[in-house]
Amino acid sequence: MLNKTQKKTSSEKYKITINNVKNLPQTTGVYVFRGRSDFPLYIGKSVNIRSRVMSHLRNPNEKKMISQVLQIDFIETAGEIGALLLESQMIKEYSPLFNMRLRRLRYLCTISTKKTANGISPKILDSKSVSFGFTPDLYGLFPSRHAANAKLRKLAQDNKLCQAILNLESVSHRGCFGLQIKTCLGVCIGKEDRETHDSRLLEALEKFRVEVWPFHGPIDLVEQLGDWIQRHRVINWCHLGTWCSKTKNTLKYKPTKDFDLDSYKILVKPIMLKKKKIEIVDL
Helix, strand or coil, X not given: CCEECCCCCCCCEEEEEHHHHHHCCCCCEEEEEECCXXXXXXXXXXXXHHHHHHHHHHCHHHHHHHCCXXXXXXXXXXXXXXXXXXXXXXXXXXXXXXXXXXXCCCCCEEEEEEECCCCEEEEEEECCCCCCCCCCCEEEEECCHHHHHHHHHHHHHHHCCCCCCCCCCCCECCECHHHHCCCCCXXXXXXXCHHHHHHHHHHHHHXXXXXXXXXXXXXXXXXXXXXXXXEEEEECCEEEEEEECCCCCCCCCCCCCCCCHHHHHHHHHHHHCCCCEEEECCC
């Protein structure tokens, strides 16, 4: 038997014992593994909750976690975006023991491209000096300067770019180290045209472009399953909350400057590619 809890969230919430997993729904939503305490051991999402939970039980690498599970909660959602947003929100709130992904990152770095008299010069900026979602021509979101520099080095190796021009090493009259091992085409000694080099750099960076928020204010991303509607309110790639037609909860808009990497990853493709219904919020 499923025991409905008293508390409701943006959708219905239930509890079920580990011995009764076949009664879990084959629908989209979030599931929570709990042990002796009420504190979550693991939080996950799936388009088929029952199937995903069963896969945990069959995975020999997860025996340690499963041996501690005494109860499973689940929260159904009207669509996959809602499940992804709810999973991300709950993991950040509870920091479950067996969840290593989606923990909150309070510090991010990115690569900017500054035009100088000589050409394009990449620079590493952090979240203290740039406004993600509003500043154009940023590339990549990294947890540290080291990770951002590592990405630049990888791009240099893959695209025969000069690491000296990318501010990753010093250069002598003989050129950069990459020129000696034939991973640089010689822009550092005038052997390659700077414009050609910079064009290759921008092309390599383009796939990592951080999209600027394309609206003047907040929007509702709408998901619907039959008569069930959920509206996910978003501004600057930040999820502010979800309105649900089942619970009729009122969603209040609170301006925020916080940029959340996980929300950005979840929302950027559905919004930029217009894969979901979007409604402009009139404040």
